[in-house]
Amino acid sequence: MQSIANIYPQLTVPKKVVVTMHQKPDADAMGSSLGLYHFLKQFNHEVTVISPTNWASFLSWMPGADKVLDFDRPHLKAKALEAIVGADWVFCLDFNTLSRTKNMEQALSDTQALRILIDHHQQPQVDMFSFGESNTEKSSTCEMIYDFIIASGHADKLNNEAAQCIYAGVMTDTGSFRFPITSAAVHRLIADLKNRGLNHSKIHEDLFDNFSENRLKFIGNVLLNRLVVFYEYNTALITIPQADLIKYDIKTGDTEGLVNYPLSIEGIKLATIIIDRGEERKLSFRSKGDFDVNEFARKYFSGGGHKNAAGGQSEKPLDEVAKDFEEAIKQNRDQLSTYNF
Template sequence: MKALFPKNLISCWNQAITQSAAIVLATHVNPDGDAMGALTGLGAFLRQQGYRVTCVCPSPYPDFLGFLDPGKDILVYTCHKEKVLKAVDKADIVVAVDVSGLSRMEELGSALSESRAFKVLMDHHTDPVTEDFDLVFSTTRVSSSCELIFRLLHAWKPKAVFSKEQATAFLTGIITDTNQFANSVYPETFHAASIMHLWGADSETIFSQVYQNFTLNRMHLMGYALQNIRILPQFGAAYIVLTRDVLEAFDYQNGDTESFVNFPLAIKGINVSAFFLQRKDHIKVSLRSKGAIAVNGIARQFFNGGGHYNASAGKMEDAPEKIEGLLKEALGTVIA
């Protein structure tokens, strides 16, 4: 398999980790399938190598991803702050996965930045905050952080045998971050996925856990979202807004709106989709596009975020009445 990173970076990783015993793995707020797959897959692999590993999420993960953490071993910072801080204090290495910088971990990121541990980044997003880390493994030429970590581990330990648990975790990240192999897929992505199948990962089981494991309230919320898609025909765009009162009415749980941003792209003539989710003190923004329309620039310029060419995210002030005007202004910079 083609190497993603030069041998000197692999050697730096090997040198750092062979001098370590305790490792903390952490990811971004509101972890998705790629974050959870990277966290649990890498964690299981490192434990297999004899390391003491603590996996940490800044906030709770969605229930439908719980199959990746059957033993409930992941520490959630907002629920187990003292345990997390104790693990960070004792860590020799901190590895941030599927996150471009420590700030995306909010309060947990501040704690990690103060740690004396050797800090490593493993991520596939644009604009990594390299100054946060001592060693950086970052490229956008992969489908997901799970693919990146799989290929990194393969380069580090080419004769290692990966377990079914690890293969399942990594394949979950690839499936979810590519929207079921629809976006950001490269030839090596399929190669990696095929190897994961050989290790025992079952894509049918993953699909059932991730996409066929919803509550009735979540399905009703999906129906509401579909009925309330708003079209901006002059831009070939559409968007969905879910306010706090709507979320409360459908008993919203973390992760219930996963993939909602993709719905409008199924409409003929729609090439850009935006999804606005009103949180406690801000509005979360998700952006998707087809073809040559870049949304990472408008995420960065208008929504305090960033991401990939066709898939980005950000946030805006807690003002739903400003959504359409701001979105039109943003789209006007990329669509004539």
């Protein structure tokens, strides 16, 4: 994989470009993709943004979200495949391996286009990309898109539409700027966006002040009935049966951020949520300080991610996955019981 700087001279030459992201995209995946979209369009590239799956409704406010193709929808799949086959460049954002694109994996693997990676996850599948940048020290892929735009020498094309999308991804992936990954560079980035006219409070409102009544009741039920705290391991666990998802009519994205709630309990070092999605159990991990949930997820739950934020999955029943988790934290007792920050 060659340095992404090698494509800078070609940015001004119009091309057919596809921008894609991981399945079930979050604000960073969608924000980085649309931020890049708004940048590239100004060079008269023919740009198509494709998501492997649907996305949370609270991301639909982003400028350009209405133009994103959902690969999972039959009437859009043919158009998406046509764009991939005809592309000169395919930007792969916020994922480290093609398998994170679900049903799009084969099409992305077969394309004759140059695949370009921009991502901040560990252990990227570098042999699948012609050009790219992978940097685990970055807070978000949106931060990397900002860096890409500035380093390309075209900072004048960082318009308000791109700025809104970039801000959303940086804010959410840093936990509203409270996670340790929030660097001085991140704050300088935000200051630059503000100087360009960004309305940050409106974006926060669009992302977080849009709960349905059912979602609020669902969160209340989770905290009251589905939360268990293992004080001896400085750990909290939330388990959500599929019946709860059905009862409260939970949509894509409605469980976003739930795993962070237990971290507000004094002394909690590791917070985990296990959600029964029917066909499989999905896990999310968040940690404080020196406990590496990327390694934890890889070792026990076929997952991975970042040091303080990771995911995993299991095909076992929910109660068995919960038991596996309890056994895993027992095996990590020494690390978890030592409260270092």
